Amino acid sequence: MKVLFVYPEFPDTFWSFKHALKFIRKKAAHPPLGTLTVAALLPDKWEKRLVDLNVNPLSPQDLAWADYVFISAMTVQREAAKRVIDRCNNAGTTVVAGGPLFTMEHEEFEGVDHFVLNEAEITLQPFLRDLENGEARRVYVTADYPDIRKSPTPLWSLVNLGDYDSMSMQFSRGCPYNCDFCNVTALLGHRPRIKSVDQILAELEGLYQAGWRRSVFFVDDNFIGNKRYLKEELLPAIIAWRKGKTGFSFNTEASINLADDDELIDLMVKAGFTKVFIGIETPDEEGLAECNKGQNQGRDLVANVKHLQRSGLAVQGGFIVGFDSDTAAIFQRQIDFIQKSGIVTAMVGLLQAPPGTQLYERLKSENRLLGLLSGDNANGDTNIVPRMGIEKLREGYHYLMSQIYTPTHYYQRVKTFLSEYNPPKIRMPFNWQHILAFFRSIYKLGIVGKERRHYWDLLAWTLRNRPSLFPLAVTMAIYGHHFNKVYELHVL
Secondary structure (H helix, E strand, C coil): CEEEEEECCCCCCCCCCHHHHHHHCCCECCCCHHHHHHHHHCCCCCEEEEEECCCCCCCHHHHHHCCEEEEECCHHHHHHHHHHHHHHHHHCCEEEEECHHHHHHHHHCCCCCEEECCCHHHHHHHHHHHHHCCCCCCEECCCCCCCHHHCCCCCHHHCCHHHECEEEECCEECCCCCCCCCCHHHHHCCCCEECCHHHHHHHHHHHHHCCCCCEEEECCCCCCCCHHHHHHHHHHHHHHHHCCCCCCEEEEEECHHHHHCHHHHHHHHHHCEEEEEEEEECCCHHHHHHCCCHHHCCCCHHHHHHHHHHHCCEEEEEEEECCCCCCCCHHHHHHHHHHHHCCCCEEEEECCCCCCCHHHHHHHHCCCECCCCCCCCCCCCCCECCCCCHHHHHHHHHHHHHHHCCHHHHHHHHHHHHHHCCCCCCCCCCCHHHHHHHHHHHHHCCCCCCCHHHHHHHHHHHHHHCHHHHHHHHHHHHHHHHHHHHHHHHCC
């Protein structure tokens, strides 16, 4: 059997980093981890190829070679996925689809021959068995959750590691919390399921032996869902594995209560974690209560963020406007919080209601849904009818984004962050592309860019006040270029 895996293209979004990746000559931020894991679940004797459309085009010869095309996607890739399916249909190639997009919306895709939904560790084997017997059904689903200690190492041989800025790994699936707008628990459950230490070390060692020395993103929706296991087993094992090795910095996603556990923070930093994405959502207590974000309530969120930064973890933040309890004052409150906290990478989106969530069901009963969500968290789009009115919400959102990603506010926020940040000591290998990226930034940002005055001011300020963080300051300036481009594309 010849199987072609096709991963659809991401649009130009906040997290695509397309404009930043050009500075270091990388084609995509991350490889398709789910696709590579499914590839490892297929029989060894099958021939397998991958076309990641974020890296390379899909040719007619690719489709002519394949017996089956396997496609996986997230919601934000919906339109790109439809284009791939149309091409497969025109070529007469059988399409097998799975992953988050199709698990939530498989009824929307008539051109798919077989859906292998939910988690492939359970649903793929029945499909393969039926396929062998010539009686494959159209839809395979399950309400069960697999033991991911039996999940294989992703088939990294299908990708060229050099095309990507960061690799991806997964330690756990599921989240213990119950935020009403989040579909993670609908897809993966409330009980965090974890891989073994041996699995994680084997994946890390495999990447290391393949020559990888850069960033690794733990894609867990809440990395700290099982704190005891992290503190007693995984993090000490990673610390031991790192000894004598060069490279490897880690980033992940976690809940804000990480700030309460200094022992866990210290272990994460010693293990090489440098960044953590946290869903702040809103500084408004009423909004947090509305969306059932109890873990964020009753806190000094700015103090929590600064504690993490001083401890060695740069905080990236997710923010939402459009809760029923939001008033016109929320937009300035969000701006003030983001600026004061020094969260440089601040993703701000309108509230959206994914299928399967409590929010979706509530708004459906209130006749306040506007169709499918876009999946893009920072494009000013929503699939709900907001209490404050859609025009007022979009006007406030445009103002908010025009403030936080204009050079004046953005570069000031970078300085606030650099003033607080106490980075881990990680030996990273010399990389010529990073040197070249600096010179490219001089031209793109410092000479022809509209932010040139702020760019030079930031570099001078960093050399005076935090010279050891000069490379990070350049990186943040490049990120700001990307964020502003996305703002101009989607919001202006």
